[in-house]
Amino acid sequence: MIQAFLSLILVFALVVPALAGNVASPIPIGVAVASTSNVALFGEEQINGAKIAEAYFNAQGGVNGTPIKLIFQDTAGDEGGAVNAFQNLIAAKVVGIIGPTLSQQAFAADPIANRAKLPVVGPSNTAKGIPQIGEYISRISAPMTVVAPKSLQKALGINPKIRRVAVLYAQNDAFSTSETSVFQEAIKASRLQTVTIQKFQTTDTDFTTQVTAVLGAQADLVVISGLAADSGNLVKQLRQFGYRGLIVGGNGLNSPNMFPVCGALCEGILVAQAYSPQADLPINREFTARFEKAYRKSPAQFSAQAFTAVQVMVEALRKVEKDTKKRITAMDLAAVRTATNKALTSGVAFHTPLGEISLGREGEVNQKQFYVSTVKMNPGGKTGAFVLIK
Amino acid sequence: MEDLLARYGFLIVTILQQALLGLSLYFPLMTGQLSLASIGFYSLGGYVAAVMGTHPALAPLREALGFSMYPLEWLVALLASSILGVVLGYPALRLRGIYLALATIAFVQILGVLALNMPITGGAIGIFDIPQPFESRLAYAWFFGPLLALTLFFLWRLERSGTGRLFFSIRENELAAGAMGVNVTARKVQAFVIGCALAGVVGAMSAPLLNTWNTRQGTFDAAVACLAYVLIGGARSKWGALLGAALLVSLPELLRPLKDSRMILDGLVLVLVCVYMPRGIAGLFDRRRA
Numbered sequence: 001m002i003q004a005f006l007s008l009i010l011v012f013a014l015v016v017p018a019l020a021g022n023v024a025s026p027i028p029i030g031v032a033v034a035s036t037s038n039v040a041l042f043g044e045e046q047i048n049g050a051k052i053a054e055a056y057f058n059a060q061g062g063v064n065g066t067p068i069k070l071i072f073q074d075t076a077g078d079e080g081g082a083v084n085a086f087q088n089l090i091a092a093k094v095v096g097i098i099g100p101t102l103s104q105q106a107f108a109a110d111p112i113a114n115r116a117k118l119p120v121v122g123p124s125n126t127a128k129g130i131p132q133i134g135e136y137i138s139r140i141s142a143p144m145t146v147v148a149p150k151s152l153q154k155a156l157g158i159n160p161k162i163r164r165v166a167v168l169y170a171q172n173d174a175f176s177t178s179e180t181s182v183f184q185e186a187i188k189a190s191r192l193q194t195v196t197i198q199k200f201q202t203t204d205t206d207f208t209t210q211v212t213a214v215l216g217a218q219a220d221l222v223v224i225s226g227l228a229a230d231s232g233n234l235v236k237q238l239r240q241f242g243y244r245g246l247i248v249g250g251n252g253l254n255s256p257n258m259f260p261v262c263g264a265l266c267e268g269i270l271v272a273q274a275y276s277p278q279a280d281l282p283i284n285r286e287f288t289a290r291f292e293k294a295y296r297k298s299p300a301q302f303s304a305q306a307f308t309a310v311q312v313m314v315e316a317l318r319k320v321e322k323d324t325k326k327r328i329t330a331m332d333l334a335a336v337r338t339a340t341n342k343a344l345t346s347g348v349a350f351h352t353p354l355g356e357i358s359l360g361r362e363g364e365v366n367q368k369q370f371y372v373s374t375v376k377m378n379p380g381g382k383t384g385a386f387v388l389i390k
Numbered sequence: 391m392e393d394l395l396a397r398y399g400f401l402i403v404t405i406l407q408q409a410l411l412g413l414s415l416y417f418p419l420m421t422g423q424l425s426l427a428s429i430g431f432y433s434l435g436g437y438v439a440a441v442m443g444t445h446p447a448l449a450p451l452r453e454a455l456g457f458s459m460y461p462l463e464w465l466v467a468l469l470a471s472s473i474l475g476v477v478l479g480y481p482a483l484r485l486r487g488i489y490l491a492l493a494t495i496a497f498v499q500i501l502g503v504l505a506l507n508m509p510i511t512g513g514a515i516g517i518f519d520i521p522q523p524f525e526s527r528l529a530y531a532w533f534f535g536p537l538l539a540l541t542l543f544f545l546w547r548l549e550r551s552g553t554g555r556l557f558f559s560i561r562e563n564e565l566a567a568g569a570m571g572v573n574v575t576a577r578k579v580q581a582f583v584i585g586c587a588l589a590g591v592v593g594a595m596s597a598p599l600l601n602t603w604n605t606r607q608g609t610f611d612a613a614v615a616c617l618a619y620v621l622i623g624g625a626r627s628k629w630g631a632l633l634g635a636a637l638l639v640s641l642p643e644l645l646r647p648l649k650d651s652r653m654i655l656d657g658l659v660l661v662l663v664c665v666y667m668p669r670g671i672a673g674l675f676d677r678r679r680a
Contacts, residue, residue: 036653074649076642079600079607083400083527084643091397107518107602115525127515171506174514174604 023095023336025329026062026069029313030089032099032109033123033306037077041228041257042302043101046123047072049303050098052290053310063317066329070310075100079108090116095317095328095336098309103127104174110137117334119316119341123309124302126251127178131363136341138363140308140354142274144179144251147370149186151248151272154372154389155221156190158270159246164195166219168210168234170226170252171199179225179250187223195219202230207237215241225250232261239265246270254301254386264381268374271386275304275354276371278388284353298385299353308352312359315350316343398643399528403599405639406534410592412619412631413541417585419625420554421578422561423483426613427494428589430501431475433608435467435593440517440603441510442466452521460523460533464594471590475583483578486564498613505605516604520597533595538632541588545628557581622663624670633671637663 031050034043050070058067071092073085082105089097090112096119100106106125113120114134122130122139126147130139156162165187169180180197187194195217198210211234214222222238222245224231231253238247239262247269254271277288277298287307291299299307317328320339328336345359355369373386395402414428442448442463452459482493505511512518524530548554556577559567568574597603615638623634641659645652667674 035650072649073646074652079602080400080404083600087397087400087527088646091393104516104602104604104606107516108600111522111601112527129518133519172502172514172605174516177506177514 021093021333023329023331023333024093026058026067027317027328028069028071028092028094029310030073030086030092030094030097030099031070031306031310032073032075032082032085032089032097034077034081034101035072035074037081039075039077039101042124043075045300045302046099046101046306048291048295049299049306050310052287052294052299052303053307053314056286056290056307057310057314063314063328064321066327068310068314068317075105075109077102079105082106082109083112085109086112090118093333094118095333096121096313096340098123098306098313100125102174103130106130106137107133110134113137117341118337119313119344121309121313121344123305127174131360135363136337138341138344138359138365140312140352140357140359140365141305142365142367142370144175145182146367147272147274148179148182148250149189149272150370151270151372152183152186152190152223154272155246155248155270159220162221162246163193164217164219165192165221165223166196166198166214166217167194168198168200168214168222168224168226169250170202170230172201172203173227173252176202176225176227176250176252179252180223183223183225183248183250192221200226200230200234202227204230205233207234208241210234211237211241211243214238215243219243220245221248222246223248223250224253227252228255228257229261232258232266235269236262236265251301256297256300256384256386259375259377259384260382264377266375266384267377270372270374270389273301273371273373273386274367275299275301276373276386276388277304279353279355279369279371281351281353281355283351287353304353308350308354308357311352312344312350312357313340315348316340319343319346319348395528396526399526401640401643403527403530403534405636406531406538407592407596407599408616408619408639409632409635410534410538410541411589411616412623412635413538413545413628414585414589414592415616415620416545416625416628416631417588418578418582419620420548420557420561421581422564423578423582424487424491424617425482425494425582425585426491426610426617427475427478427482427497427582428585428616429608429613430494430498431471431586431589432593432596432612433498433501433505433605434474435471435590435595436597436600436603436607437505437511437517437593438467438470438590439463439594439597440520443520443597444517445510457523459521460595460598464591467590467594468587472583472587475586476579479579479582479586480575483575483582495610495613498608498610502605502608505608512604514605516602516606517597518602520601520603522598522601527599530595530599533599534592537591537595542628542632549628553577553580618660620670622660622670624672624676626669627672627676629675630670630672637671 377384619634624630
């Protein structure tokens, strides 16, 4: 058996990268997001958004007449799964990849695509350092350093008397810990006083300790960075114990999945968003109409960002055809990948459901407009919506 | 063939890696001890390699050593895991059965909380941009393959040596072994520490493989997965961990064409294995031999 292993290892050593031919028609674009594991909650929203984009752009004629085809690969929730999904997509000869769902997965899988010189557009990776992974890595999701402070400013606009801020965050969640440091800096910059910082776990359900600390510190603003379920319970318990001030939520609270958890007590939570279904843009009206028709709910930010990721990929492919005056399907795959990456990061403006965005040379997104919404619950407290604050 | 290897290269390496993790649990199991601590040492080893590979203060050392930096990382991980293994092993291995399993779970949790809160481990985002010794994921078989061969050879020798027989005597009947003059605690700690050291080295090799290292590598779920390799594969044979890891790691990937329903089939296969092969896959071969 040992000899068998050794000979197997010798075979591995002889591997040469597969040679690429021409691009297939319809043009294959990879989508590597989570459709299983606990991250699937976000991944499913992304898949929904991407499917709408596929239908929408193919109805427009795809890439100047050649339709696109999305190839979905499940990354599950872990790093290994993301690497496997990327390897599968590279082998499937896609022109670019949209994904993965989590920033940590991006740190594991993106270098592989970068080495294969395959453009990756991150639809929801917001951690620091993602576009810096490599030349071929970009994202359309604005980093939280840009988004988060907007809701804080809005809260101060609603109640200028706010002075004492309590900060709560889920310490076992990468996004929340990064986001809270952004919030804390913004609080300092606004000359507010941080009266208490409380940590919790995304798996917690009892927040008595944290709530008692917030009430004891007489905070008049609470800032929460967590995921939908834990934050929903936290908000519920804050209100039940008698907290009356404003609540600012991070991006994890930017999800309708929170509504069933805190019910009527969700009312009034302020959330900064990179996307609002109510944004009055032609492409967004089209997107929300198609989405609502297909899924009978309004699109979440994850869906809109996935749509946008497909859009920038398609528009980049169109630009490649225009610049080279050749059909994508008549070009060598490796050349298309490189040219597409160049077109993506050329700084040209994309008019997306998120508003106008462009990608800088490094692959970092530059988004023009952000939105602050407040939660309005319907009578009965089971359903609700994020309503844009003008 | 080339296409296949490019697509499944990472998977093949993952099987070797996870088999090694399973084997790290087999060492304490030789003395009949159910420990879940391996994943903690795996995580520790990964952090050692990640920090040594990326910390700016160590840049001159990395430049001076070049490729030899990787063996040095393994060595540091080995030492750190062995020392921590002894420190943890002595008090923990006075516990038996389920209590030992609980104590080792607690240890994994403590390591996780520490990693989340220490600046050097990068909090929840972890450490990324870890230097790569190889371009292709498959080439990492050069790390894990020899280590696996070495571990299996070591086990083959150990099982036939006096020490191995002492281990097995404790597994079969701890009281009787003690009565025969076996220093039960010392032997249990010995087996435990070998397992910890192996897990640490595997972790140190895995950090470059994954490009990034974070607390999600050392979770309770991962600990249970490792235990499952041993149990599904067969807890009483060194081949069990290997077979279990090969099955459990490759199944979800090979079922990929089934899309979302692949996890259902994956679960179904596991249940069937548990029901119809109570002694694991390796147990099946035993029966045939007898």
